Amino acid sequence: xxxxxxxxxxxxxxxxxxxxxxxxxxxxxxxxxxxxxxxxxxxxxxxxxxxxxxxxxxxxxxxxxxxxxxxxxxxxxxxxxxxxxxxxxxxxxxxxxxxxxxxxxxxxxxx
Numbered sequence: 564x565x566x567x568x569x570x571x572x573x574x575x576x577x578x579x580x581x582x583x584x585x586x587x588x589x590x591x592x593x594x595x596x597x598x599x600x601x602x603x604x605x606x607x608x609x610x611x612x613x614x615x616x617x618x619x620x621x622x623x624x625x626x627x628x629x630x631x632x633x634x635x636x637x638x639x640x641x642x643x644x645x646x647x648x649x650x651x652x653x654x655x656x657x658x659x660x661x662x663x664x665x666x667x668x669x670x671x672x673x674x
Contacts, residue, residue, distance in 0.1 A: 581662075582655060582659055585654065585655045585658045585659070586651055586652075586655045589650065589651040589654035589655055590647060590648070590651040593646070593647040593650045593651060594643060594647055597639070597642050597643055597646065597647060598636075598639065598643075601635070601636060601638075601639050601642065602635035602636065605626070605634075605635050605636070605637060605638070606619055606622050606623055606626065606635070607619075609622055609626065610622050623635075
């Protein structure tokens with residue numbers, strides 16, 4: 564390996580089309596967002612299924628006490644397999660269309 568590759572590890576990554584880059588960026592951001600918000604969604608659903616009125620704090624404590632932190636992430640695979648690809652495709656298509664429209668109609672704002 565040459566010294567320039569050691570200085571810049573990103574040089575090892577292949578260069579791809581802007582569409583591929585937008586798809587990967589969208590997928591990664593959706594995975595982060597879904598993983599971050601899933602525990603709150605789990606608590607919300609469990610509160611809705613409870614017959615008596617329960618606070619979010621007590622439901623959170625109860626879930627962690629009975630199932631551990633892992634219990635907050637139950638069912639995470641379904642949103643990751645379903646919503647993430649759909650959102651990534653939508654974001655990529657929107658980004659591509661905006662770029663094509665700005666090329667065809669430079670006077671239009673795409674922001």
